[in-house]
Amino acid sequence: MKHYPLLTFLGSGNMAYAIIQGLLKSGYPASQIIACNKSNIVRRQALQAVGINTNFANKEAVKRAEVVVLAVKPQMMAEVCAELADIDFSHKSVISIAAGVSVARLEQLLPTATNIVRSMPNTPSLIGEGMTGLFAKKSVNSTACRFAEELMSAVGKCYWVEQEQQINHIIAITGSxxxxxxxxxxxxxxxxxxxxxxxxxxxxxxxxxxxxxxxxxxxxxxxxxxxxxxxxxxxxxxxxxxxxxxxxxxxxxxxxxxxxxxxxxxxxxxxxx
The missing domain is CATH 1.10.3730.10 (ProC C-terminal domain-like)
Incomplete structure (x- = not known):
């Protein structure tokens, strides 16, 4: 039987919502997804309607998760991660979809996180026709990389870059x-x-x-x-x-x-x- 990791989304804006919808269409169990969004009541209700748990605060949701998707706005990343800095991420995977936030910066914000994958999806992901750039340091385990690719493949195609600076090239080629x-x-x-x-x-x-x-x-x-x-x-x-x-x-x-x-x-x- 396939294992579906407990997945927590911090932020459930349009891109996160599209990814969640893609996961559900591909057969991912709603019971294995938590979505946190403090401000958007309408979005929380829409997620609840399809079986997604939206009742946890950020910290509790992250503690429970096997995989954490950072889907907050880039300018909010430091504030959101400050609350999570004392959580042990050593056995969790982290996937960031925030533009402009480097892996090195994420490692500063989450000191125990070792399996970080940076992704750059584009807006056609909203209709399942996305193109996502992915980057991970060579030290990131293959399970984390494979799951990140499966996650983003739910809304389109993926392309791995070898150097993190190429993510900025992906932004120019497909993101913008x-x-x-x-x-x-x-x-x-x-x-x-x-x-x-x-x-x-x-x-x-x-x-x-x-x-x-x-x-x-x-x-x-x-x-x-x-x-x-x-x-x-x-x-x-x-x-x-x-x-x-x-x-x-x-x-x-x-x-x-x-x-x-x-x-x-x-x-x-x-x-x-």
Missing amino acids: SPAYFFHFMEAMQQSAIQMGFSETDARLLVQQAAVGAAKLVEANPNIPLATLRENVTSKGGTTAQALAVFEQKQLAQTVDQAMWAAIHRAEEMEQQL
């Missing part, structure tokens, strides 16, 4: 990038509206083109993205003319600069937290 795509789609929608389409129709046209393009990429993993682009681009045609404008405006360089700006901000946040 849904906003890049939304921004591009928003610009296309506004252009379509200016052409005379209604806001609703413009959104439908743009979003379906985006969904179709993404699915085409996913369905053809062995075809380079450049080739897929070229397949749409007839020499001297409309697509070629549009792409020429992107090239003239240095789209590739702009994207690269934007991604590095995200990385540098993530590095700054690590220093501040």
Whole structure:
């Protein structure tokens, strides 16, 4: 019989809630999940409705847990962990989904925690289509790593990085990038509206083109993205003319600069937290 560790979520915001929903869909028993959220009564009620225990205070919930998921806001991490600092974490796994909080910082906040996995999910996790970056020091045991991957696989796909600094790269590539795509789609929608389409129709046209393009990429993993682009681009045609404008405006360089700006901000946040 499969063992389901007692799992405590500190914080049950949108991302934690999505992970919990994904776990339940994958067969994880609700009786083995505790969720702590002091401020959001509506969220607590929603979790209680599906059998999640929300009645424990943070400290008691962590004491009971085999695995603790730190799902609080980064700026609240020190305050939340201060209450837990005297708990023995030596036989517990800790999974953090807080951006900008390094493993070294978590080790300072929880001195007995030795099995810490840092994760960086993105917002498509809310619909089970997430991409999560994972990092653990080589000293973290394989059981903790395997469980962290199973946990995040409940809401999408996972990718392990070898160096912690690469988590900041993951933030730029997958964590922040849904906003890049939304921004591009928003610009296309506004252009379509200016052409005379209604806001609703413009959104439908743009979003379906985006969904179709993404699915085409996913369905053809062995075809380079450049080739897929070229397949749409007839020499001297409309697509070629549009792409020429992107090239003239240095789209590739702009994207690269934007991604590095995200990385540098993530590095700054690590220093501040």
